[in-house]
Amino acid sequence: MSSNQTLNIRNKExxxxxxxxxxxxGLAAFFPxxxxxxxxxxxxxxxxxxxxxxxTSAIMLAFASQESRKRKQLIAGPIRLATLxxxxxxxxxxxxxxxxxxxxxxxxVGYNEYALESQYVWIETIGASxxxxxxxxxxxxxxxxxxxIPVTIVTTWNEKNGATxxxxxxxxxxxxxxxxxxxxLFMFYIFWELxxxxxxxxxxxxxxxxxRYAAQKFFIYTFTASVIMLxxxxxLYFLQPEGNGTYYGSITxxxxxxxxxxxxxxxxxxxxxxxxxxxxxxxxFVLLMIGFLVKLPAVPFHTWLPDAHVQAPTGGSMLLAGxxxxxxxxxxxxxxxxxxxDALMYYQDWIMAIGLIxxxxxAVVCLGQTNLKRMVAYSSVSHMGVILLGIASxxxxxxxxALFMMFAHGIISPMLFAVxxxxxxHYHSMEIGDMRGMAKFSPYLAVYMMFSWMASLGLPLLAGxxxxxxxxxxxxxVYGWWILFPGAVIAITGAYYLWSxxxxxxxxxxxxxxxxxxxxxxxxxxTLPENIGMIILAIFTVIFGIFPxxxxxxxxxxxxxxxxxxxxxxxx
Numbered sequence: 278m279s280s281n282q283t284l285n286i287r288n289k290e291x292x293x294x295x296x297x298x299x300x301x302x303g304l305a306a307f308f309p310x311x312x313x314x315x316x317x318x319x320x321x322x323x324x325x326x327x328x329x330x331x332x333t334s335a336i337m338l339a340f341a342s343q344e345s346r347k348r349k350q351l352i353a354g355p356i357r358l359a360t361l362x363x364x365x366x367x368x369x370x371x372x373x374x375x376x377x378x379x380x381x382x383x384x385x386v387g388y389n390e391y392a393l394e395s396q397y398v399w400i401e402t403i404g405a406s407x408x409x410x411x412x413x414x415x416x417x418x419x420x421x422x423x424x425x426i427p428v429t430i431v432t433t434w435n436e437k438n439g440a441t442x443x444x445x446x447x448x449x450x451x452x453x454x455x456x457x458x459x460x461x462l463f464m465f466y467i468f469w470e471l472x473x474x475x476x477x478x479x480x481x482x483x484x485x486x487x488x489r490y491a492a493q494k495f496f497i498y499t500f501t502a503s504v505i506m507l508x509x510x511x512x513l514y515f516l517q518p519e520g521n522g523t524y525y526g527s528i529t530x531x532x533x534x535x536x537x538x539x540x541x542x543x544x545x546x547x548x549x550x551x552x553x554x555x556x557x558x559x560x561x562f563v564l565l566m567i568g569f570l571v572k573l574p575a576v577p578f579h580t581w582l583p584d585a586h587v588q589a590p591t592g593g594s595m596l597l598a599g600x601x602x603x604x605x606x607x608x609x610x611x612x613x614x615x616x617x618x619d620a621l622m623y624y625q626d627w628i629m630a631i632g633l634i635x636x637x638x639x640a641v642v643c644l645g646q647t648n649l650k651r652m653v654a655y656s657s658v659s660h661m662g663v664i665l666l667g668i669a670s671x672x673x674x675x676x677x678x679a680l681f682m683m684f685a686h687g688i689i690s691p692m693l694f695a696v697x698x699x700x701x702x703h704y705h706s707m708e709i710g711d712m713r714g715m716a717k718f719s720p721y722l723a724v725y726m727m728f729s730w731m732a733s734l735g736l737p738l739l740a741g742x743x744x745x746x747x748x749x750x751x752x753x754x755v756y757g758w759w760i761l762f763p764g765a766v767i768a769i770t771g772a773y774y775l776w777s778x779x780x781x782x783x784x785x786x787x788x789x790x791x792x793x794x795x796x797x798x799x800x801x802x803x804t805l806p807e808n809i810g811m812i813i814l815a816i817f818t819v820i821f822g823i824f825p826x827x828x829x830x831x832x833x834x835x836x837x838x839x840x841x842x843x844x845x846x847x848x849x
Contacts, residue, residue, distance in 0.1 A: 320395040321379065322409045322458050325370045326419065330426075330451030333363045334444040341440040353439035360443040361430050364450065368423040375420065385834040386412055388842030389539045391460070396524070396534075404526030405463040405533045413835030417680065417828050418457045418600070418607055421687045424817075425599045426450035432695045432810025433592040442483060446592050449475040453600050457607060462510050462533040466503075469608075472601060473499060476593060483590035491588035498571055498581040506568025506608075509561050513616070516553055517541065535612070542616045543842060551619050562620035565613040573605030573661045576635040586654040587707070591698025594650070598657050598690035603683045606664045610676070610839075614668070618843045625669055632665025636763050640770040649700060649707050653693045656733055659767075660686045660741075666763070667748050671844070675751035676836040678744050681829055685740035685821060692729040692814035696722065699807045703800045709781060716783045719802045723782045725811045730778055732818045734771035739822040743829070 337356050341349055373379045374393070382392045391410035399407045411419060429446055436442050452475065455468030473496060481492040518541060519530035526532065545552035552558065571578040582602075586594050614621050621628075639659030646652035660682065667679025699722055701707055704715075716723035735741040745767070752760040803811070821827065 318380070321370060321374060322393060322395055322411065323407065326367050326423070327409070327451055327455045327458065330363065330367060330447050330454070334360070334448035334451065337444040338441060338448070341444070344440070349438065349440040357430070357434065357439045357443050360447050361427055364423075364427040364430055364447055367450070367454070368427055371416075371420045371423045375416070384413055384416060384831040386838070388835075388838040389536055389543070390838075391536075392416070394460070396460075398523065399461075400463070402526055402528045403463075403533070404524055404529060404531055406461050406524050407464065408460040408524075408534055408536070409458040409464075410460045410536075411458055413831035413838075414607070414610060414680070415457045417684045417832065418603060418687075419454055420828075421603075421684060422450055422453045422457070422600050425596060425687070425691055428810050428813055429592045429595045429599075429691065431806050431813075432595065433590070433698070434806035435804065436483065436590060436592065438483070442479075442590075442592070445475040445479055446596065449479075449596055453596075453604070456604055460535045462514065462535060462538075462612075464533075465535075465612075466507060466510060469506075469604070470500075470503060472604070473503075476589075476597060476601065479593035480585060480589045483593065484588035486588075487584070488588045491584040494581045495585040498578070502568045502571035502578070506565055509564030509568070512564070513538070513553075513561055516557065539615055546618065546843075552616065555619060555623075558617040558620040559623060562613050562617045562624065566609065566624075569605040569608040569613075570631070571605070572608070573602060573664070574658065575605075575631050575661055575665060576638050576658065579635070579639075579658050582658065583651045583654040586657075586694070587648060587650045591694060591701075594694040594697070595691035598653075598694055599687045602657065602661065603687060606661070606668070606679065606683055609668060610680075615839070615843055622671070625671060628665055629669035632662045632669055633763060634662070635659065635665060636662030637766050638662075640766050644770060644773060647709055649709050649712070650694070650697045652709070653690070653697060656693075657686070657690055660690075660733075663745065663748060663763075667744075667751070670748070670751045670755075672751040673833070673836040673840050674747055676839065677829065677832050678747035678751055680832040680836070681747065681825065682741070682744035684828060684832075685744050685818075688814055688817050688821065689729065689732045689739075689741055692725070692811060692818065693733060695807065695811050695814065696726050696729050699803045699811075700726075702807075703803070712781050715781075718800045721808060722803050725803075725815065726782060727775075727778065728815055728818075730774055732815075732822075734774060735767065737822075738819065740818050740825070742822060743825045 337359065341352065341356065344352065370379070374382055375384075384392045386392050391412045394408075394410035396406055396408040399405045426446060426449075430443055433442075433446075449472065452468055452471040456465065456472065459465040459468055477492055477496050480488055480495060482488075484491060514531055514533060517531055517538060519525075520532065520537070520541075521530065524532050524534045524537065532538070542552040553561070567578075571581075574582050585597065589597060636659050639655045639657070639662060643652050643655045643659070646655065664679045664682050667675040667677075667682065670676070670678075697707065700712065700715075703719065703722070704711055712726075715726075732739040732741055735745045745764075749760055749764060
């Protein structure tokens, strides 16, 4: 490389550093107290959990973008290590907050109250603020995200083009956390859309042969649904009663602040009142739910998911199934259900029908799949149906079941896709038929495969079982024996999965004969990074299956407070 080329690269790097410094200075100017909340306490959310992963990943991506392909290969190792180190910081902070190692935090707070909360004026004219907080609904999703990012990085340690791949995972994590902690509709939508960018590029650059089609389909489906959701949010903004105060727009007299919207809605809904009127509630509820149902996804909005999973790289599938899908259920519980309870009761049967159809359809379609990843994707659709059934139950126990299913599936599904990725990596195939006799060549991979399927099917002492049992208990007082129908579907299809997988993996194939996809090569077992990632996920699947109360306590409290504050009209 000539001296002029070297000088040119350095100038670009200095320019990038200058731009980042300007960005930091701008943040400091707009948020002079960003390190502390309104009470003077340290803000453990804005920078440590949201800003830090996004900014550090942006810096690494900026530097990597200026380098040649050969240079990117050289710096991939240091960037990968830096990404892992940076991802462990949010995990450490979120874990420390849960165990009160940093500050004393009461996670069992009332409705529209937050264990940790910070708010700063952002766009004063329209009433947009930087308002973040965590409660029993958001914290499990925040911790799950901070947990999955380093696990995903380790599991996909040897992914090609790591100089850009691993920072994209870190950026994805920061954007996801931003969604879960946002208590401002303006912020919520920004982070909601921001999650699309890294996932789109993960599929487009590291995906399979049909990655362009899958990336476009993923983007079109989710972005279109987001626009419909945005229409509902803007309509809600303009129809809300005018107010005044620090976080109300100085020109519009309205606010994007969720806590104030929740309080206003609760005040109007007391007694026989209906916030914004019943007709408008039903319309806004539908607009918002479309955006969330597509992201979940639920039948018939699910067709983008199998294509995205099949083509996505292992890390993309792990985060997509583990956290990104949960944005849909989280959004339902956070916004339309809390603000429009009367509309929810009106559409209860429809939500129940969509949930039941998703559960049955996802489980049945799995039976006919030959592609392993597509099979796992449809199992996710089935589990999302379980979450919808929990929401439609209109019972605190059902809501707690939905929340715990979100959390449990967020650990189990990444393990399934990690297994799929390892199979693809070592066997150069995603066809289930090529798994015949896999246990003879890859015993560790075979064990993880069986364990992850048992966890996904809800076997006792594993995390998924708790949520399914709670759902059955929630529906039993109302529907009695009828609730056994979805339970029977899960049990029968689950037994078939387990039986067929066991025969394929442990009994299929001739001794000493590798699968045809390897063309005579003897496949190795999983690598050390893959083993580390899978065993961590397996351990936590068992931990939360045996000790669900670790995280279930705050979920139970939140659902009880939600019903007391929203559906019981504040106890009146």
